Amino acid sequence: MTPNGSSGERSVASEEDRKLSYIEAISEALREEMRRDEDIIVIGEDVGGEFGGAFNVTKGFEDEFGRRRILNMPMTENAFIGAATGMALMGLRPVIEVQFADFITSGYDAIVQFAATNHYRWGGAVPWVIRAPSDGGISSGPFHSQNPEAWFMHTPGLKVVAPATPADAKGLLLSAIRDNNPVIYFESKPLYRSLKGVVPEEGIAIPIGQARVAREGTDVTIVTYGAMVHESLKAAEEISSQGIDTEIVDLRTLKPMDCETVLASARKTSRILIVHSANRLVGAGAEVAALIADEAFESLDAPVRRLGGRDVPVPFSPPLEKAYRPSVDDIANAVKELVTW
Amino acid sequence: MRSLSDEELIQVYEWMKLTRVLDDRIVSLWKQGRGVGSTFSGRGHEAIAVGASYALGPDDVVAPMHRDLGCYLVRGITPRRILANQLGRATGVTQGRDANLHGIGDLSLGIIGFVSHLPQSMSPALGAAMAFLYREEPRVSMAFVGDGSSSTGLFHEVLNLAAVQRAPFVVVVENNRYAYSTPLHQQMAIDDIADRGQAHGVAAEIVDGNDVEAVHAVTAEAIARARSGGGPSLIECKTMRMHGHAIHDGAEYVPAELLVEWERRDPIAHLEKIFFERDIVEEALIEEIGQKCRRIVDDAVEYAESSSWPDPASLEEGVYAP
Numbered sequence: 102m103t104p105n106g107s108s109g110e111r112s113v114a115s116e117e118d119r120k121l122s123y124i125e126a127i128s129e130a131l132r133e134e135m136r137r138d139e140d141i142i143v144i145g146e147d148v149g150g151e152f153g154g155a156f157n158v159t160k161g162f163e164d165e166f167g168r169r170r171i172l173n174m175p176m177t178e179n180a181f182i183g184a185a186t187g188m189a190l191m192g193l194r195p196v197i198e199v200q201f202a203d204f205i206t207s208g209y210d211a212i213v214q215f216a217a218t219n220h221y222r223w224g225g226a227v228p229w230v231i232r233a234p235s236d237g238g239i240s241s242g243p244f245h246s247q248n249p250e251a252w253f254m255h256t257p258g259l260k261v262v263a264p265a266t267p268a269d270a271k272g273l274l275l276s277a278i279r280d281n282n283p284v285i286y287f288e289s290k291p292l293y294r295s296l297k298g299v300v301p302e303e304g305i306a307i308p309i310g311q312a313r314v315a316r317e318g319t320d321v322t323i324v325t326y327g328a329m330v331h332e333s334l335k336a337a338e339e340i341s342s343q344g345i346d347t348e349i350v351d352l353r354t355l356k357p358m359d360c361e362t363v364l365a366s367a368r369k370t371s372r373i374l375i376v377h378s379a380n381r382l383v384g385a386g387a388e389v390a391a392l393i394a395d396e397a398f399e400s401l402d403a404p405v406r407r408l409g410g411r412d413v414p415v416p417f418s419p420p421l422e423k424a425y426r427p428s429v430d431d432i433a434n435a436v437k438e439l440v441t442w
Numbered sequence: 443m444r445s446l447s448d449e450e451l452i453q454v455y456e457w458m459k460l461t462r463v464l465d466d467r468i469v470s471l472w473k474q475g476r477g478v479g480s481t482f483s484g485r486g487h488e489a490i491a492v493g494a495s496y497a498l499g500p501d502d503v504v505a506p507m508h509r510d511l512g513c514y515l516v517r518g519i520t521p522r523r524i525l526a527n528q529l530g531r532a533t534g535v536t537q538g539r540d541a542n543l544h545g546i547g548d549l550s551l552g553i554i555g556f557v558s559h560l561p562q563s564m565s566p567a568l569g570a571a572m573a574f575l576y577r578e579e580p581r582v583s584m585a586f587v588g589d590g591s592s593s594t595g596l597f598h599e600v601l602n603l604a605a606v607q608r609a610p611f612v613v614v615v616e617n618n619r620y621a622y623s624t625p626l627h628q629q630m631a632i633d634d635i636a637d638r639g640q641a642h643g644v645a646a647e648i649v650d651g652n653d654v655e656a657v658h659a660v661t662a663e664a665i666a667r668a669r670s671g672g673g674p675s676l677i678e679c680k681t682m683r684m685h686g687h688a689i690h691d692g693a694e695y696v697p698a699e700l701l702v703e704w705e706r707r708d709p710i711a712h713l714e715k716i717f718f719e720r721d722i723v724e725e726a727l728i729e730e731i732g733q734k735c736r737r738i739v740d741d742a743v744e745y746a747e748s749s750s751w752p753d754p755a756s757l758e759e760g761v762y763a764p
Contacts, residue, residue, distance in 0.1 A: 142576065169576055175606060180565045180599035187569020187583070190554060191503070193576065210596075214559045215566065222545035223536050223555040226763035257761050281763040 121300045124293040126267035127232070128158050130274040131196060133304050135166055138194065141278060142170045144185050145198030145232075149173035155200050156234060156293060178208035182231070186216045186283075189227045194278055202235035202287060203247040216283045217258035230277040235263075235287045236328050236378055237415050238426055246415040246422075248327075248379030253285045254356045254388065260309055261356040263287040265330035267298040269353055272307030280309060289328045296331065312359035314366065318348035321372040321439050324363055324389050326352040329376045329427065336432035345440055355385050360392055367393050371402040372439040378426050381409025403442035406435050445497075445659040448722045454496055454654055455717070456731050458488040458710050461512035463735040464521050467743060468528060472689045476747070478530045481542040484509035486652070486684035487616055489709035491586070492516055493657030494614045494677070497665050498552075498584060503570045505554040505563035505585045508543045509616055509683075513586065518551045521738055525746035533745070538752035539760070561591035564600045564613065571604070571611035571674075582668045584612045584661075590621025592635045598642065601676065605643035610668035612661065613639070613676045616651065618683035623695045639676030651679030652709040655716070682707075 121129060135141045143159055149171045153160030163171045174181040178199060185195035199205045205212070216227045237246025253259050260282055264270040270288065277284040315330055316337055323333045330351045337347035350366050352358065367373050373393055375386035390405045408427040416422050446454060465485055471477050484491060491512030495504055498517075506513040514524060519535060527534030528542050536545045540555070547555025554570065556563040567585035574581040591597055592615060604611045615635050619626050632638075639646030645667070649660045657679055664675035682704035686693035717723045 172572075175599075175603060177599040177603055179596050180568070180603050183562060183565020183596070183600075184569035184572055184603065187554070187566030187571075188573045188576075189569075190549065190566060191570050191573035193573050210559050210562055211565060214557050215562050218557065219547075219555070220763045221761045222540040223547035224760065225547055225549055225555070228763070260762075 119299055119302060120297045121267050122294050123267045123270050123289065123296045123298075124156060124158060126271040126300045127274060127288060128160075129300065130271040130304065131158065132162070132165070134275060134278050135162070135170065140192060141194045141196060142172060142188070143198065144172040144174060144181055144195050146174050146176060146200050148198050154198055158198070158232070178204060179211050182208035183211035183215060185229045186211060186219070186227050189229045190225050195229045196278060197229060197231045199231055199233050201245050202233035202249055203244045205231065205233055205249060212253070212259070212283070213256045217256045219258070220282065221258055226281045227283045228281045230274070230284045230286050233285055233287050234290050236289045236291055237422060238291045238328065238378065240417060240419055240422060241290075242417040243414040248287070248377070248410070250285070250287050250355055250379055251384050254385060258283065259356065260284040260354070261287070262309060262354045263289070263326045264353060265289065265292070265315070265327055265351050267296065267300045269307055269313070271300050272305055273309070273353065275304050275306040276309050279306065284309070287327065291328045292331070307353065310354045310357045310359055312353055312362040313351045314348065314362070315351040316347060316349040318346040318370065320346045320370055321374065321436050322348045322350060322366040322370045323374045323376055323432065323436070324350045324352065324366070324386070325376040326355065326385070327378065329378055332427065332429050333376055333432055335429045336436065339429065340433050340436055343437070345436060347436060358388070358392070360396070363389060363392060364397050367397040368400040371400050372442070373401070373405045374432070374435050374439055375405065375407045376427055376432055377409050379410055380412060381407055382412045384409050403439050406439060408432060408435055444655055445662050446655060451655070451713070452723060454492055454658070455713050456735070457492045457496065457512055457516050458654065458713065459731050460515055460521070460735045460738060461488045461492060462710055463732070463739050464515075464524070464742070465511055467739045468525070469685070469689065471743070477528065477689070479541050480688045480690060481528055482508040482688050483685040484511045486682055486704065486709065487618065488512050489654035489657050489713075490614065490616050490651045490679045490681060493654040494584065494586075494661040497658050497662040498582065501552065501579075501581050502665070503552040503554060503567065503581065503583045505556060505567035505583075507556045507560060507563070507586050507588070509588070509618070510586050511543065514543065514546055514553065517553050519546060519548060519553065521742035522745045525742045526749050529746045529749070530751070531746055531749035532752040533749040537756070561585070561587040561594060561597055561600070564591070564596060568600050568604050568609055568611050571609040572607055574610055575607065580669050582610045582612060582665050584614060584665075586614045586616060588621065589615065589617040589619065589626060589629060589635060590624075592638055593629055598638065601639060601642040601644050601674070604674040608671070608673040611674040612664045612668055613644070613674070614661065615676060615678045616681060617678055618681050620683050620687070620696065622687040623693075634678060636676060636678040644674045644676050646676040646678065648678045648680065651681030652704075652707045652712055654709060654713055
């Protein structure tokens with residue numbers, strides 16, 4: 102699909118020029134979709150004006166789209182997420198920013214009780230997206246570092262995505278906006294400006310529910326998503342010198358999960374490590390482990406292992422947070438243990 | 443205060459009477475053990491549910507709740523669909539997905555279905571109003587809430603946001619004096635919930651919730667103001683919950699004299715008195731309307747009780763929109 106509002110002739114620039122940071126890719130996706138479809142509006146705290154959001158994702162949007170489409174909200178997540186549901190019921194496609202994923206709890210009823218159940222109960226579709234800046238590793242403390250994706254995976258009626266690359270950040274946001282259901286889009290704060298990648302100029306939507314093999318390998322599979330994809334890639338490179346060939350499955354969508362890709366890799370390598378920065382206990386990885394136990398048990402050469410955040414609030418001080426999160430070393434060691442099982 | 447012609451007032455009476463007959467029948471079905479799960483009575487709330495929603499236009503949107511049977515009827519949900527929903531049948535509005543009046547939503551009739559977490563439909567109703575603003579459509583959105591809801595943070599968040607947005611939004615507060623078993627004086631230290639509207643810059647009025655002419659007049663004015671860009675309103679309708687919170691609840695905690703006092707102010711009897719005082723209708727017409735309502739409700743009971751149960755194979759259908 103070609104955005105009809107993009108500003109001019111087809112770019113003849115080199116691929117290098119189309120490298121965007123992860124956060125630029127989010128911004129570009131949103132801008133392109135808003136040019137394409139007048140039903141899309143942005144709603145959230147501090148999203149308007151010159152400021153354009155706590156992370157400047159919507160910087161300049163008010164100038165281009167006007168205050169009518171960039172709705173600056175008072176500190177009322179419960180009210181404005183609910184209001185977005187009403188807008189969606191009337192045919193608009195609100196993109197909600199919750200500033201930090203941690204603050205999503207302030208609108209929890211509006212999400213899990215109302216929006217998520219609505220279509221099942223009486224058939225009213227709720228096509229909104231919540232952009233939730235998540236994850237830590239950058240000393241942001243207990244309330245600006247959380248990964249609450251499992252809460253929403255546990256809620257029927259929601260879709261949950263968590264892109265790991267700039268191209269996916271763009272492509273999954275396009276799909277999330279075009280989807281007719283409530284989608285929670287967990288964007289990764291640690292990747293915002295640290296990660297650049299080639300992003301197609303044309304809006305190429307990445308289908309919701311499709312995982313990606315981020316690295317092909319034969320000895321062991323790491324199933325992961327978000328920032329931990331990159332920690333896993335680093336670990337895989339490190340141990341490749343020791344002759345361990347690691348496959349990495351980037352889930353991209355947590356709900357509905359691409360079970361086929363996960364199972365195909367499990368059957369191929371027979372050894373599975375699951376990694377996420379969200380708390381390990383009852384995290385997304387537990388569901389992956391259960392899936393493999395159910396469907397690929399006879400293919401396993403070793404127990405399924407999981408790495409995740411510890412069962413504590415995300416601590417602030419660097420040594421504590423480092424102890425909380427899986428590291429490249431933790432991942433490399435876990436893989437080595439699996440291959441020598 | 444009169445905003446309804448005699449003919450309109452008779453129509454309003456018909457809706458109120460149908461509401462009462464259907465409500466009474468639902469209570470009776472449950473007492474006879476023919477119900478499914480729990481249910482609610484809105485007895486005594488007919489003037490509010492009917493009077494306020496009668497003032498809406500066909501393109502307006504409303505988010506009623508469990509005391510507002512009359513609102514669903516006025517908007518066009520038939521007694522058949524309501525009873526089938528109450529009995530969990532495939533022909534109910536939610537096809538067996540949601541209980542009693544919960545989840546009775548139908549966008550073709552401008553109704554947003556509610557959830558138990560009151561007043562969670564206040565914010566979607568406000569969002570509908572914000573969508574009308576965005577599209578510059580002359581439409582209005584209305585939400586019903588109770589006195590209990592007015593203590594939540596969301597109630598205040600929504601009023602504040604509605605005022606800031608100058609949204610075409612009307613909140614009807616049914617102050618029926620009890621949130622389940624908790625009386626007003628244990629819920630709030632003020633006398634009037636309307637004060638909470640004014641605190642947020644929302645035009646607020648208090649009206650006798652058992653006087654349908656008053657409810658309609660005040661609501662119609664608020665709707666007209668909202669439609670012409672004058673922003674949101676809150677209408678506090680003072681009334682009394684005449685039955686328990688839900689069907690199982692005998693409400694022994696309500697002083698008997700309070701119920702006696704409010705029974706004397708019954709909204710339907712009140713309107714009948716007006717008819718006779720103003721010589722608007724003959725007693726025979728009242729009788730005829732009552733019979734018509736009973737026929738409609740008899741038919742709805744038969745329809746609902748003979749409707750099929752939902753197919754368990756459909757369990758997972760509709761979780762997601764296509």
